[in-house]
Amino acid sequence: MKKVLLSLIVIIFISSIYAENKEKPKKLPRVEVHKINDQFTKFTVFWSGYFVNALAFDGPDGLVLVDTGIADTGKELKKKILKLYKKSPKYIINTHEHVDHTGANNVFGMAPIIISHKTMRKTMVEDFILSEYGSDSLPDMCFENELVLHLNGEEIILKSFTGSHTESDIIVHFKNAKIIATGDLVYKKAFPSFSAYAGDVFKYGEIVSKLAKYCPKDVILINGHTSDSNYNDLIDYKNMLIETLAITKKTFNNKEGMEYLKNKGIIEKWKKWEKEGYVRANSWFKDNLDVLKNTGPKKIIITRYLYNALKKKGIKGFFSEYEKYKNSPDVKKYDMTYFEFGGFGDYFERKKDFQAAEKIYLYGLKEYPKEKYAYFYLIKFYMNQNKNKLALKYAKKMLIIAPENKWVKRKLKELKNMK
Numbered sequence: 001m002k003k004v005l006l007s008l009i010v011i012i013f014i015s016s017i018y019a020e021n022k023e024k025p026k027k028l029p030r031v032e033v034h035k036i037n038d039q040f041t042k043f044t045v046f047w048s049g050y051f052v053n054a055l056a057f058d059g060p061d062g063l064v065l066v067d068t069g070i071a072d073t074g075k076e077l078k079k080k081i082l083k084l085y086k087k088s089p090k091y092i093i094n095t096h097e098h099v100d101h102t103g104a105n106n107v108f109g110m111a112p113i114i115i116s117h118k119t120m121r122k123t124m125v126e127d128f129i130l131s132e133y134g135s136d137s138l139p140d141m142c143f144e145n146e147l148v149l150h151l152n153g154e155e156i157i158l159k160s161f162t163g164s165h166t167e168s169d170i171i172v173h174f175k176n177a178k179i180i181a182t183g184d185l186v187y188k189k190a191f192p193s194f195s196a197y198a199g200d201v202f203k204y205g206e207i208v209s210k211l212a213k214y215c216p217k218d219v220i221l222i223n224g225h226t227s228d229s230n231y232n233d234l235i236d237y238k239n240m241l242i243e244t245l246a247i248t249k250k251t252f253n254n255k256e257g258m259e260y261l262k263n264k265g266i267i268e269k270w271k272k273w274e275k276e277g278y279v280r281a282n283s284w285f286k287d288n289l290d291v292l293k294n295t296g297p298k299k300i301i302i303t304r305y306l307y308n309a310l311k312k313k314g315i316k317g318f319f320s321e322y323e324k325y326k327n328s329p330d331v332k333k334y335d336m337t338y339f340e341f342g343g344f345g346d347y348f349e350r351k352k353d354f355q356a357a358e359k360i361y362l363y364g365l366k367e368y369p370k371e372k373y374a375y376f377y378l379i380k381f382y383m384n385q386n387k388n389k390l391a392l393k394y395a396k397k398m399l400i401i402a403p404e405n406k407w408v409k410r411k412l413k414e415l416k417n418m419k
């Protein structure tokens, strides 16, 4: 359940962090078309300075599309595909469950056959409850280890490499073309993105080694969030993962922490891996150390209980359910964070029930007045509603609790200019 919030929040985090590093994001959303050869085209989907790649493969058996990007750019992607190919995809293959890869599965309607790892469908149905996926988004055909498609003169091997990024990662190998779509398993000159909830970051080394053994030496890897890699890039990336994860474990075992890594110049040494991605060397080590620290019993996630209460008794039910957990003598057993409010607020925004969204965001802020994301969600919400005075009010408050935050500084400037 955490996953739904997480994948959503991860994207918002990433885009806000990413945007902090860019001067001004270009006009959004947008989709870039990169023709690889007669049969293959890469579509790069941009959102707040952050991008995802989708790969199209065409021929007489029909158009195959690997990943669909985020929901916001779905219509734009569809337009570009229809213009280029004069047809919709017949097959959609998803590399894994995250919303930045599956978000526009539904823009082509019910017709395409959606193919994925079996865990992806399970996760989308059972865990991503706030997304409420319809059958136009969900996979029609699932497999566990390997599936081979013979289409357009190609042998397309879908092979499972689960366990590091998520439990549903696959690669899509076009054997004759020597092209592999890697989803979020491979990054070029970047640390991978990961979460403490899905997959296991410490398995990245092992999984990518397995992938490297599988890959032909003359392969082109089309990666989810960076430029393409070749075989040597993959080996560099694999070695980086093995070395940095081993350093992290050793640091943890010696009871040393981030200070040690900083003082020894270790963080500095790995900074060259910040080149293409959005995970900084500092957070790669820090977050991985945190994963090792947090080995206690897993806390109970309350998202589903809140969701059920909401479905039964409306928004009042949601709040009373929340209060029930908050005031419970077992409160320490529950995973209580601001992101329940962020996630549910966003859920109502997507449903265009802006009153409910506002109520939830304001409640969340009341509960977590020191959480910068409580302000972040409200500011974004009010700006989308063209309520700039209110957005300005909360931006000023956010600056007090997060005086170094570049995002809020930029928003403040923007909002003051709007007056």
Ligand SMILES: [Zn+2]
Residues within 6 Å of the ligand: 096, 098, 165, 184
């Ligand atoms: Zn992902």
